[in-house]
Amino acid sequence: MPKTSTRHGHDNRLDDRHDAQVETMLLRARLAALTERLTPPDTVVASPVPRLTLGHGAHVAHPVHMVYEPALCVIAQGCKEVLVGRDVVIYDQSQALIFAQNLPVTGHVIGASPETPHLAIRLDLDVKVLAELAVELQVAARPRVASQRGIYTTALTPDLLHPLLRLVQMIERPQDIPTLAPLATREILYRLLTGPGGEALAQLAMPDSHSQRVAQVIALLQQRFRETLRIDDLAREVHWSPSALHHHFKAVTAMTPVQYQKQIRLQEARRLLLAENIDASLAGHRVGYDSPSQFNREYSRFFGAPPARDLKRMRAQKVA
Numbered sequence: 001m002p003k004t005s006t007r008h009g010h011d012n013r014l015d016d017r018h019d020a021q022v023e024t025m026l027l028r029a030r031l032a033a034l035t036e037r038l039t040p041p042d043t044v045v046a047s048p049v050p051r052l053t054l055g056h057g058a059h060v061a062h063p064v065h066m067v068y069e070p071a072l073c074v075i076a077q078g079c080k081e082v083l084v085g086r087d088v089v090i091y092d093q094s095q096a097l098i099f100a101q102n103l104p105v106t107g108h109v110i111g112a113s114p115e116t117p118h119l120a121i122r123l124d125l126d127v128k129v130l131a132e133l134a135v136e137l138q139v140a141a142r143p144r145v146a147s148q149r150g151i152y153t154t155a156l157t158p159d160l161l162h163p164l165l166r167l168v169q170m171i172e173r174p175q176d177i178p179t180l181a182p183l184a185t186r187e188i189l190y191r192l193l194t195g196p197g198g199e200a201l202a203q204l205a206m207p208d209s210h211s212q213r214v215a216q217v218i219a220l221l222q223q224r225f226r227e228t229l230r231i232d233d234l235a236r237e238v239h240w241s242p243s244a245l246h247h248h249f250k251a252v253t254a255m256t257p258v259q260y261q262k263q264i265r266l267q268e269a270r271r272l273l274l275a276e277n278i279d280a281s282l283a284g285h286r287v288g289y290d291s292p293s294q295f296n297r298e299y300s301r302f303f304g305a306p307p308a309r310d311l312k313r314m315r316a317q318k319v320a
Contacts, residue, residue, distance in 0.1 A: 020158060027161040028093050032076040034168055035119040047171050049181050057118035063108040065267050070125040073097040074164060078118035079110040084151050085254030091153050098192060100200040101150030101252055102218050104263040133189050134205035147210040147251035148200035163187040213238040214252045221257060225264040226288035231257060266302050273311050280307035
């Protein structure tokens with residue numbers, strides 16, 4: 001029999017890849033233009049679409065410290081560095097950043113300007129809908145895997161960009177939101193669950209998974225961050241040994257429970273200083289520090305300046 005050539009099939013695959021790359025570039029450009037049109041300079045805007053937030057940054061600012069709930073974060077234009085524990089994640093408009101847990105992070109926009117602003121979209125994930133979809137996809141039937149990091153990146157493909165673009169477009173078509181926003185959001189969750197790295201989100205939806213137990217510990221730390229909590233007591237709450245809690249918690253969050261609690265305390269103290277104009281010793285006491293010197297030391301190490309100087313810097317940045 002004569003040999004059959006595979007060249008034609010190979011050429012078709014190359015054409016398909018090229019078409020997908022072109023489609024991705026066009027979708028990103030449309031998403032960037034739409035985000036810039038809808039968002040005033042240097043603002044973060046909660047949109048009328050549930051759980052959808054848009055951001056515009058025309059200047060490189062100081063690092064921002066905050067706690068992210070489970071979310072899809074997409075950069076329509078620009079680049080960002082995110083620090084979680086000691087892990088550093090750098091992502092741009094070619095990737096999506098996924099938070100599969102409540103994590104305290106430090107974010108730093110890289111290279112923004114009025115001519116080329118940083119444009120970002122965040123969709124907070126509805127864990128209840130995620131769990132319902134995971135049941136339909138039989139996620140719970142998958143073999144149990146090792147604890148997955150609660151933050152990861154995935155490629156921004158047309159499959160993910162199409163429903164995200166439709167969701168952002170609904171800001172200008174508010175009559176579509178009640179009916180179509182849940183459909184687009186569900187499609188996004190489906191793409192995330194079934195795409196690369198989706199195991200971390202799948203674990204969050206699995207009953208009694210490592211990720212769900214870590215989420216229970218995180219909830220306790222967030223609710224009771226002012227208290228002195230013992231690892232043994234936290235471990236007992238989720239039916240783990242202290243060593244298992246330490247191992248799984250660090251595998252998911254890139255930090256220990258004590259480090260997590262410290263970041264929550266310091267971020268809350270900073271919020272109190274800025275919002276209530278109280279002195280540093282009172283702010284430290286209200287978040288659980290008995291020693292003002294220890295609070296000042298840990299605050300300076302985390303935020304890069306003592307409370308008074310950091311507060312002055314934040315206010316100057318806000319005015320600018």
